[in-house]
Amino acid sequence: MLTYLAVFATAQISYEWIRILGLTLVMTLLSTLISALIGMPLGTILASSRFPGRRFLRRLLQTGMSLPPVVAGLLVFLLLSRQGPLGSLRLLFSLPAMIIAQCLLIIPIMASLTCSIVENRQKPIRETLLTLGQPTHKIYFIILRENSQALITVVLTGFGRAISEVGAVMMVGGNIAGKTRVLTTAIMLETNRGNFQSAIVLGAILMLLALAVNMIVNRLREDEYVS
Amino acid sequence: MLAEHKQTEFSTFASGRLVHEWGQRFRLDIADLQILPRTSYAILGANGSGKSTLLRLLAARMLENDQFSEPGAIGYLPQTPYSFRLTVEENVRLGIAPELGLSTNEQNEIIISCLDSLGLLHLRSEPGHKLSGGEAQRMALARLMTVKRRVLLLDEPTGALDLQGLSLAERAISDYLKTSDCTLMLVTHQLSLAERLCEQLIFLNNGKLEAAGPLMETLRSKPTASLSQYLHFEKSVCLSESTEGMA
Numbered sequence: 001m002l003t004y005l006a007v008f009a010t011a012q013i014s015y016e017w018i019r020i021l022g023l024t025l026v027m028t029l030l031s032t033l034i035s036a037l038i039g040m041p042l043g044t045i046l047a048s049s050r051f052p053g054r055r056f057l058r059r060l061l062q063t064g065m066s067l068p069p070v071v072a073g074l075l076v077f078l079l080l081s082r083q084g085p086l087g088s089l090r091l092l093f094s095l096p097a098m099i100i101a102q103c104l105l106i107i108p109i110m111a112s113l114t115c116s117i118v119e120n121r122q123k124p125i126r127e128t129l130l131t132l133g134q135p136t137h138k139i140y141f142i143i144l145r146e147n148s149q150a151l152i153t154v155v156l157t158g159f160g161r162a163i164s165e166v167g168a169v170m171m172v173g174g175n176i177a178g179k180t181r182v183l184t185t186a187i188m189l190e191t192n193r194g195n196f197q198s199a200i201v202l203g204a205i206l207m208l209l210a211l212a213v214n215m216i217v218n219r220l221r222e223d224e225y226v227s
Numbered sequence: 228m229l230a231e232h233k234q235t236e237f238s239t240f241a242s243g244r245l246v247h248e249w250g251q252r253f254r255l256d257i258a259d260l261q262i263l264p265r266t267s268y269a270i271l272g273a274n275g276s277g278k279s280t281l282l283r284l285l286a287a288r289m290l291e292n293d294q295f296s297e298p299g300a301i302g303y304l305p306q307t308p309y310s311f312r313l314t315v316e317e318n319v320r321l322g323i324a325p326e327l328g329l330s331t332n333e334q335n336e337i338i339i340s341c342l343d344s345l346g347l348l349h350l351r352s353e354p355g356h357k358l359s360g361g362e363a364q365r366m367a368l369a370r371l372m373t374v375k376r377r378v379l380l381l382d383e384p385t386g387a388l389d390l391q392g393l394s395l396a397e398r399a400i401s402d403y404l405k406t407s408d409c410t411l412m413l414v415t416h417q418l419s420l421a422e423r424l425c426e427q428l429i430f431l432n433n434g435k436l437e438a439a440g441p442l443m444e445t446l447r448s449k450p451t452a453s454l455s456q457y458l459h460f461e462k463s464v465c466l467s468e469s470t471e472g473m474a
Binding site: 125130135 | 286290297298299300301302303305307308309311312321322324325326370371374
């Protein structure tokens with residue numbers, strides 16, 4: 001079966017497939033990176049600071065964790081459509097629109113998970129640094145760094161969500177060949193066309209991609225643990 | 228050599244009422260504590276009497292107080308000190324607040340001196356989070372001693388130390404007190420250590436302040452039944468004499 005898939009995949013590899021793979025990687029990595037840069041500091045601040053509306057914001061982010069992708073897609077679609085508040089940017093049916101939709105889905109997940117991790121472990125770190133006279137921004141940075149092992153799992157969760165997402169990217173990307181077609185939307189298209197073999201190979205490539213990223217990240221984690 | 232704050236002295240610090248409840252089981256309620264500058268206090272009491280809670284509350288109150296607003300004015304060492312995922316040297320460097328504006332060379336000089344005084348110089352490049360309990364405790368002490376602080380709040384700083392570590396830590400604390408003129412608040416179960424380092428006693432029982440005053444006089448007069456019972460169990464006289472004899 002694997003040999004058959006490999007032979008079939010080799011035969012199918014074309015410029016379009018390489019383009020799909022490239023777009024998938026760019027979209028997934030950028031949306032994971034942007035979400036991590038926003039979600040993780042947000043989660044850290046939520047876990048280690050007290051301010052009015054903190055509890056509400058936390059509930060909102062927790063609710064956002066179960067935001068249906070099509071709802072996220074709809075929100076971004078309305079925001080970026082010609083009559084929408086950001087219509088003048090002309091971003092609809094483009095890669096940036098897909099990244100925005102994915103960030104909307106991933107930021108609440110990363111922020112909530114970071115908040116839970118940091119909340120349980122930040123107290124001794126914060127107390128120590130606060131009395132030693134370290135500035136607030138450095139305290140937040142050190143809290144994140146001290147929890148880096150656990151936070152890698154948060155990044156992988158966000159990556160997993162980004163690479164497997166189909167509803168939102170389909171709505172705001174439009175599945176345009178060579179422009180916004182990614183692995184998940186291509187699988188959907190091939191299935192609808194009845195090209196099940198192509199769909200299976202694309203699915204296998206998607207799984208291999210996820211496996212490769214997980215293996216690289218886990219290797220980095222092991223290296224850090226050993227050192 | 229220690230990095231210095233502009234103003235190292237503070238006037239008497241009044242803690243105000245200190246209350247902390249821990250479910251139904253425990254309630255700490257202390258009306259007011261007057262903490263004098265350049266004075267060492269031993270906080271004694273049985274397990275669960277509220278010593279660590281009192282120290283934490285004091286640290287929090289002091290952080291809010293204008294007299295201790297300069298970064299790093301308070302040195303608080305919890306019972307289980309935190310070791311950062313950095314080398315021992317970098318762990319100790321965190322004790323020096325950036326606002327003091329010391330150059331890297333000046334910082335290194337201080338760090339080496341502090342590590343040396345606590346017998347940790349050979350471990351300076353090792354990861355701090357992989358030290359043994361006693362080494363981690365000494366590293367946390369070294370981190371506090373990088374800067375002249377107004378007050379040191381130490382929660383059982385020698386609890387995990389062997390005899391050599393205990394001797395090093397005691398000497399380091401004693402030297403630090405002499406050079407920095409800071410106030411010490413020491414939670415300990417080692418009466419002999421309290422006798423050697425502290426002038427004043429704060430004795431807690433079930434979350435209440437039972438006795439306070441000059442350490443030796445209060446220990447001798449045993450003004451309350453609970454202090455008398457505590458001293459009986461701790462066998463203070465025997466312990467004190469035997470430790471002094473060994474030293």
